Amino acid sequence: MTTVDYLREKASDAPSARTPARSPALPAPVVSWLQRVEAAAHPQPKLTDEVVDPKAAQYKFVYVMAPTSGGRHVALCLCKARLRPNGDVAAASPVSEVFSFLSAPPAYLEGDDIDLVRFFIAMRSGSAQGTSATEPKGKVGAILLQMLLEQGKLLWANSWADMAGGLVYPLQCGPTRLASLAWRDEGRVAKLGWSVEPVGGAAAHSAADQIDYMLPTDPPWYIDNLSCGPLELNRGGIDISLAELQALVAQAPTLTGTDKKRVSQLLLAHGLQQLMPLPQPLTQRLRNDVKPIPHLLLDAVQLADGSAARWQDFAVLAFDYDGQRVSFDPSQRVVRQVGDLTEIIERDPKLESDALDKLGEIGFRKPATAPLNVMAGALQLESQAHWLRFAEQSVDALSDAGWHLQKSAKYRYDVVPVEDWYADIDEPAEAGNAWFELELGIVVAKKRVPLLPVLVQLIRSAPLEFDPSVLAAHGEADQMLAVLPDGERVALPWSRLKPILATLGELYFNDKIKARLRLSTLDAARLEELARGVDLQWTGGERLRETGRKLSQFGAVKKVEAPAGLQATLRDYQLDGLAWMQFLREYDLGGILADDMGLGKTVQTLAHILVEKEAGRLTSPALVIAPTSLMANWFDEAARFAPSLKVLLLQGKERMESFDQIDGADIVLTTYALLPRDEEELRKHHYHLVILDESHYIKNTRSKAAQTAGSLDASHRLCLSGTPLENHLGELWSQFHFLIPGLLGDEKTFNTQFRHPIERQDDPVRRTLLNRRIRPFLLRRTKDNVAKELPQKTEMVRRIELSGPQRDLYETVRLAMDKKVRDEIDRKGVARSQIVILEALLKLRQVCCDPRLVKSMPSKKNTAAVSAKLTDLMQMVEDLLGEGRKILVFSQFTSMLALIEEELALRKIPYALLTGETRDRSAQVAAFQQGAVPIFLISLKAGGVGLNLTAADTVIHYDPWWNPAAENQATDRAWRIGQDKPVFVYKLIAKGTLEEKIQLLQQKKSELAHSILSEGESQKMALTQEDLQAIFAPLAE
Secondary structure, eight states, X not given: OOOOOOOOTTOOOOOOOOOOOOOOSSOHHHHHHHHHHHHHHOSSOOOTTOOOOGGGGTEEEEEEEEEOTTSSSEEEEEEEEEEOTTSOEEEEEEOSOTXXXXXXXXXXXXXXXXXXXXXXXXXXXXXXXXXXXXXXXXXXXXXXXHHHHHHTOEEEOSSHHHHHTTOOEEOEEOOOEXXXXXXXXXXXXXXXXXXEOOTTSSOSSTTTTOOSEEEOXXXXXXXXXXXXXXXXXXXXXXXXXXXXXXXXXXXXXXXXXXXXXXXHHHHHHTTOTTTSOOSSOOXXXXXXXXXXXXXXXXXXXXXXXXXXXXXXEEEEEEEEETTEEEESOTTOOEEEEETTEEEEEOOOHHHHHHHHHHHHHXXXXXXXXXXXXXXXXXXXXXXXXXXXXXXXXTHHHHHHTTOEEEEXXXXXXXXXXXXXXXXXXXXXXXXXXXXXXXXXXXXXXXEEEEOHHXXXXXXXXXXXXXXXXXXXXXXXXXXXXXXXXXXXXXXXXXXXHHHHHHHOGGGGTOTTXXXXXXXXXXXXXXXXXXXXXXXXXXXXXXXXXHHHHHHHOGGGSOOOOOOTTOOSOOOHHHHHHHHHHHHHHHTTOOEEEOOOTXXXXXXXXXXXXXXXXXXXXXXXXXXXXXXXXXXXXXXXXXXXXXXXXXXXXXXXXGGGGGGGGGGGOSEEEEETTTTTTTHHHHTTSXXXXXXXXXXXXXXXXXXXXXXXXXXXXXXXXXXEOSOSOSSOHHHHHHHHHHHSTTTTOOHHHHIIIIIHXXXXXXXXXXXXXXXXXXXXXXXXOOTTTTGGGSOSEEEEEEEXXXXXXXXXXXXXXXXXXXXXXXXXXXXXXSTTOHXXXXXXXXXXXXXXXOGGGOOOOTTOOOOOOOOHHHHHHHHHHHHHHHTTOOEEEEESOHHHHHHHHHHHHHTTOOOEEEOTTOSOHHHHHHHHHTTSOSEEEEEHHHXXXXXXXXXXXXEEESSOOSOHHHHHHHHTTTSSTTOOSOEEEEEEEETTSHHHHHHHHHHHOGGGGGTBOGGGOBOOOOOOHHHHHHHTOOOOO
16 A cells, blocks of 8 residues: 655635525535435435535535655545636645544535545555545455446546646546556566557557556556556456455566576466466477386475474375476476477376376375475374384385485484384392392394483373373284484384383383383282293393293282181182282282172172181281171171181170280281270280271371371281272372282372373373272182073071160160060960060161160150161262172161161262152152163062062162061062173171071061061061060170
8 A cells, every 4th residue: 555645835725705605594514414315215316495505516526536755556546626716626625634534524525525435444444544545456446436427527648736726637438458567678677577468459559558557456457648448457366365466566686688598488388377477478399208206205394282392294296207307296397408309298197196106005104294394295104113114115216227326414213123022121139129220222223222211201202102092003013113322223123112101101200210120029920921922032030030031920829728627619710809908918928808888898808818818827816807797797607607716705794804815826807996005015916817807997197097007016917898989099009018019119109100191181001000000919800701600599697786875775674675575475375465476576677777766765865866777878889889899778767768868878879768758659660671771769668579680780678577478579670581690698797786686587487577567567476475585685795
């Protein structure tokens, strides 16, 4: 855009003298505005009280074009013109405040002036607003010129001074003329310009194809001999924008005589003669007998990738025609000068296409991103692995086929061969048995080169290449390019590197790795993983490698016979668990037995202790620490499965008197709650084995129980837990810190290297490394893993100890009911006292389930708010759901189910409910069967029969049903035809209460199952005075 400063010396805005007119009724601007309103509303406006402004006949707006001060450009100026009586322009002066016309138009503004002014303002957009002159430009400029010509308002002045003096001439509308590019000789040089078709088509003189001015409008307009009109540009059939074409013309250099021929040849060679004329005519000869030789340049460039630079490897395909090299661009022609003759060699598109297809078969593709995607003939391979395969297999083959291959100095795939791979283990004396050093490397030119620092550098420089998903995509034959410290390049097979990276995860986050990597002796299993995954020449560490083989290959652990004193038949997977525990003991290691609930962790552990006793190694007791609710279960199962073991139960106030018996026992049982209280006494003794049952109880390493457990003097340690990890990885660290201090480092290092990257970023590399590190020391079998070894239905009794206020309430109810029943029997006899007996049994059963079920107690408030059985149930549910189980919970009491509902809601566990009050039974059943909820609460009367719940694999009887047939019917909701999974049945029994005693009576008297039914239903009972005495006996101390 050209902005013009005008010469105003001769211009004058002073109006000439006018004859006074009568005073108008309204101001002229108002009348003018009313006229425009009228004109807009009616095609032929007529104002009855028309007022004529005398100024209107003496002035009008015109648009004057004149050369700028340099003479090369033309500017268009909006002017206020003073008119002579005959209507000619007497003088014209530029209008400086163009915008004011739109807000306060003068009286002499004509009807179409507003539109013209708006177009003028639009054309001036972006230029200085201090003056009203600008060069006509763009589409708006072309439209404005056409409108001005049509309205007779476009004038020409030879200078701005002439304009001020009234020397202006009207421009006429000329015809559309064709303009073509041409080189003009100006002395000794040639200059590119436009040749415009003369008016009428015939040249009257030598300069007839030249015009006075060419305006930068769209389309371009010309000014020639006081005529003005559009130009049609000859673009040679090329799709090029007007702006680009005009820029090429403006930037064209002047050419000397020696340059004209060479430029003509180049324009011809690139097929540009249609767009740009040749500066000099050439004598041409066409040849079609020259065959191309493919030429492939192999190169690389470093490009910015975020904050780092990354290598981009590429090839450039060109063709050699008898010494003339041309790019793959089909538009480029082969042109050369032979003496005074210009020789044009015709290209062979088929042979060129065949060459490109050959590269396509190898895997070359056109680049997808800048800047390589705009380079003629540029091609890329998908990855380093493809480039290495190309270098190894295709480079020589292409050369043998006659291709010319050129390697730039930046080409990266000339590699030296790797002669061998080695692993060296060093066990320095100062390490003791705590750690060792591992060096992995390659042999190049008969020299050993440590590989670990090279891999660390590669991971840091290109981390995306080492993402697990990227690694997994590499084929067995793929290779990676690596630069050695001396600058040599080698190709390393991914089939060797992937096992190294998977096993030695430290490479991803430890920047301090030198030639050797220091590892804990507990990491010996990783040596065997390396040996299996990578073909290495090993030196040193034979004993460590043997240990590693056993740790990493559980199947290779020596089988162990079940101990002779075990009163149970172990299944195959249980024998494997026993062998695993024996293996850990042999190598002074600890571990977590993490089998699913119901797979027999307790019996496997008892078998392990019994093996130690029978082998003479149990010279000090095994200490079992478990939740209070499991004490009875451990005691009973030890008596049942290993009666030869002497078991000491440290529980209750009387435990104080038993501390001196610890050394004489085979198994000592205590609880997490008592552990801190009895720490001083327990630490006085040495233990052959310390076992933490439900070891997630020490998930808080700062808890007193965790600290006390860790401080105990023991030769071996073992954890049992179906859910070793419930909420976060810190729980796992706490358990292994108890078992094998140092395996996972200190807590801070563990959080930095594993917990935070895994929990916050879901880092797959750290997760895999952690899994590999703990794998030898954690044995987990799910019920699905061992389903073939399990019976179709496994029934287990969980005996739960009542304590605290609940125990006291039971005794209170028992005493009150015992007296009431005795009094009733004394008066009526047993046979006629059924109602009173059933009421007593009901209240005792309610206390066992949950004290809140007891509605009223004579002269005694119910203050026992905590239910041991409900607490145990909720822990079971959380553990079972963690294993993916689908659970049915049966109770005779709908009020008990309501309390269970509250606990599930607090834990945000979804459930279905079926009681006698449930209206839409099918919806509840469907929700469970289709997997919408994982737990189904069912009352006996509503769901004991008539349901098919084969989605369930676990049944929990919260309270015992004295009719075994009814209990079995409930179990059969899950264990029935169509069930394809083993079913686990748990019966929760309050230890020492009437629940346990009725169960014992069932074994002695078959008719008892038919004498006492649920919730008051009764048949003829055959209870004797002795039976009732046993039922109402006090709880054992």
